[in-house]
Amino acid sequence: MKKIVVVHLLMLISTVLVAQDSLLNIGDNAAAAKTPVKIFNSQKAINANTTEVVGKGKMEFKVMHNFGDIGGDFGGLKNFFGLDNASDIKIAFEIGLGKRFDILFARAKGAGQQQKLWEMGIKYQLLQQLENDPAHPLSVAFFANAVIAANKASALDNLDHSFRDISDRTSNTFQLIIAKKMGNVSLQLNPTLVTRGYAISYDQKSIFALGGALKVPVMRNLNLVVDYFHPFRSQSSKDSFAVQATPLKFFDPLGIGFEIVTPGHVFHLNFTNATETLENRYIPRTVTSWGKGQFRWGFTIARQFSLWRPKEK
Numbered sequence: 001m002k003k004i005v006v007v008h009l010l011m012l013i014s015t016v017l018v019a020q021d022s023l024l025n026i027g028d029n030a031a032a033a034k035t036p037v038k039i040f041n042s043q044k045a046i047n048a049n050t051t052e053v054v055g056k057g058k059m060e061f062k063v064m065h066n067f068g069d070i071g072g073d074f075g076g077l078k079n080f081f082g083l084d085n086a087s088d089i090k091i092a093f094e095i096g097l098g099k100r101f102d103i104l105f106a107r108a109k110g111a112g113q114q115q116k117l118w119e120m121g122i123k124y125q126l127l128q129q130l131e132n133d134p135a136h137p138l139s140v141a142f143f144a145n146a147v148i149a150a151n152k153a154s155a156l157d158n159l160d161h162s163f164r165d166i167s168d169r170t171s172n173t174f175q176l177i178i179a180k181k182m183g184n185v186s187l188q189l190n191p192t193l194v195t196r197g198y199a200i201s202y203d204q205k206s207i208f209a210l211g212g213a214l215k216v217p218v219m220r221n222l223n224l225v226v227d228y229f230h231p232f233r234s235q236s237s238k239d240s241f242a243v244q245a246t247p248l249k250f251f252d253p254l255g256i257g258f259e260i261v262t263p264g265h266v267f268h269l270n271f272t273n274a275t276e277t278l279e280n281r282y283i284p285r286t287v288t289s290w291g292k293g294q295f296r297w298g299f300t301i302a303r304q305f306s307l308w309r310p311k312e313k
Contacts, residue, residue, distance in 0.1 A: 034130040034131060034132070034133050034136075035130065035131045036128050036129070036130060036131075037128075037129040037130065037131055037139070037181050038052070038181075039051060039052065039129065039139055039179045039180070039181045039186045039188070039215075040052050040179070040186055040188075040213070040215055041215075041223070041259060041261050041266050042060075042259070042266045042268070042300075042302050043060060043062075043094055043102070043123070043302075044062070044064075044268075044300065044302075045188070045213035045215070045225050045226075045227040045255070046213075046225055046226075046227045046255030046256070046257045046268065046270045046272055046300075047227055047229070047253055047255045047272060047274050047277070047279075047282060048188070048190050048211050048212070048213045048227040048229070048255075049123065049141075049143045049175060049177055049190065049279075050141075050177065050179065050188060050213065051125060051128075051139040051140065051141040051177045051178075051179040051188070053096060053099075053100055053101070053102045053123055053125050053141070054094050054095065054096035054102050054304065055096045055099065056096045056097070056098050056099045056310045057096060057306060057307055057308045057309060057310045058095075058096045058304055058305065058306055058307065059093060059094065059095045059096070059304065059305045059306075059307050060092075060093070060094045060302055060303070060304045060305075061092075061093055061302070061303050061304075061305065062090075062091070062092045062093075062094065062300065062301070062302045062303075063089075063090070063091055063092075063300070063301050064088070064089070064090040064092075064277050064298065064299075064300045065088070065089050065090075065298050065299055065300075066088040066089075066270070066272070066277065066296050066297075066298030088108070088109060088110070088111050088275070088276050088277045088298070089108065089109040089277075090106055090107070090108040090109070090277040090278070091106065091107050091108075092104055092105070092106035092107075092119070093105050093106070094123075095307065099310075100124060100125035100126075100128075101122070101123070101124050101125075102122065102123045102124075103120075103121070103122050104119070104120070104121045104122070104123070104145075105119070105120055105121075106118075106119040106121075106278075107119070108276070108277050108278055110149070110151075110276050110278075110281060111275050111276050112160060112275065112276065112281065112285055113154070113159060113160035113161040114149040114151065114160055114161050114169075114281065115149065115150075115151040116149065116150040116151045117147055117148070117149055117150070117278060117280075117281070118147065118148045118150060119145050119146070119147045119278060119280075120145060120146050121143065121144060121145030121146070121173075122143070122144055122145075123141055123142070123143045124141060124142050125139065125140070125141045126140045126141060126142060127139060127140040129179070129180060129181060137180065138178060138179065138180050139177075139178075139179045139180070140176070140177065140178050140179075141176075141177040141179075142174075142175070142176055142177070143173070143174075143175040143177060144172065144173065144174050144175070145172065145173050145278075145279070145280070146170060146171075146172055147170065147171045147172070147173075147278055147280045147281075148166075148169050148170055149161065149163070149169045150169070153168075158200055158201055159200070160200060160285075162198070162200075163198065164198075167197040167198070168197050168198035169197065169198070170196075170197040171194065171195065171196040171197060171280040171281075172194070172195050172196075172280070173192060173193070173194050173278075173279040173280050173283075174192070174193045174195075175190055175191070175192045175193075175279065176190070176191050176192075177189075177190055178190075179213075184216070184217050185214070185215070185216055186213075186214065186215035186216075187212070187213075187214060188212055188213040188214070189210070189211070189212050190210070190211035190212060190213065190227075190229070191208075191209075191210055191211075192208070192209045192210070192211055192229070192279060192283065193206065193207075193208050193209075194206065194207050194208075194209070194279060194280055194283050194284055196280070196284070202236075202237060202240035202241070203237055203240075203241070203284075204233065204234055204237050207231050207232065207233060207283060207284045208231075208232050209229045209230060209231040209232065209283045210229070210230050210232075211227065211228060211229035211230070212227065212228055213225070213226065213227040213228075214226045214227070215259070218258070221260060221261045221262065222258060222259070222260055222261075223258070223259040223261070224256075224257075224258060224259075225255075225256075225257045225258070225259050225268070226254075226255065226256050226257075227254075227255045228252060228253070228254050228255070229252060229253045229282075229283055230252050231250070231252070231283050231284060233250060233284070238250065248287050249287065249289075250284075250285075250286060250287055251273060251286050251287065251288060251289045251290075252286070253272065253273060253274035253282050253283065253286045254272065254273055254274075254290060254295075255270055255271070255272035255274060256270075256271050256272070257269055257270035257271060257272075264303060264304060265301065265302065265303050266300075266301075266302045267299065267300070267301055267302075268299060268300035268301075269297070269299055270297065270298045270299065270300060271295055271296070271297050271298075272295060272296065272298070273286060273288045273289060273290050273294055273295040273296070274286050275287060275288055
């Protein structure tokens with residue numbers, strides 16, 4: 001298992017280094033002196049990654065906690081509108097090793113048959129939007145992760161946790177993030193590829209999704225945040241899941257929330273139908289619908305710390 005983790009991490013780092021080498025000479029000293037635009041206030045909108053990075057020498061500690069469905073068969077008053085059910089929990093550390101390069105480590109509790117999830121990831125900011133600079137109109141970042149499910153494998157075949165070896169437990173997300181702030185409004189696109197080492201026989205191992213995020217200020221230090229993903233799942237896969245003994249229908253993950261910004265903290269109050277917190281899971285496996293009341297409320301708390309002071313050049 002340790003060898004698999006190391007191989008995944010080396011693969012992710014090598015991908016970033018190649019991108020870094022190709023973009024090393026972008027910009028000049030005059031551009032570097034201009035003020036960067038802060039498009040989002042955190043490294044996550046709700047479910048979607050943003051182009052923001054922590055910064056060299058800093059660490060962000062993040063806790064995400066979603067409760068159960070507000071309505072539907074598993075919500076309502078009998079479950080106190082989801083408060084009785086802790087559905088998804090994620091504890092993450094994101095560390096800035098460079099001015100534009102972060103690494104992250106996280107542990108997540110899954111809601112489905114893959115649980116006890118370990119995540120390692122990287123984010124590299126390729127380009128940064130600068131104030132009043134037409135030559136730098138966008139921020140662009142690359143995100144990649146490797147996730148391993150550590151829960152016990154099922155003895156039965158063709159289930160989501162019918163693991164037979166370590167490669168069956170692994171999955172990866174590769175994401176390009178493109179963002180721009182126009183006035184007070186922030187917009188973003190997240191083309192995403194999720195690949196899995198194992199999938200049920202009538203499912204697909206790789207799924208492409210197109211996501212996006214929006215941030216609109218409501219008042220000082222309070223913003224409305226929305227994000228959304230549309231997975232491009234094959235019709236044959238949809239049809240196969242629909243005719244099983246326990247039929248499943250998949251839905252697009254949609255998150256709506258309010259962001260409260262305070263000195264040193266960013267607090268999110270979220271509402272989402274995404275059934276888990278990791279892209280590796282909610283993109284291919286969201287089976288709950290806003291239209292049926294199957295969305296849940298949760299919160300995200302982020303706090304930044306300084307680990308070391310970067311040397312001044």
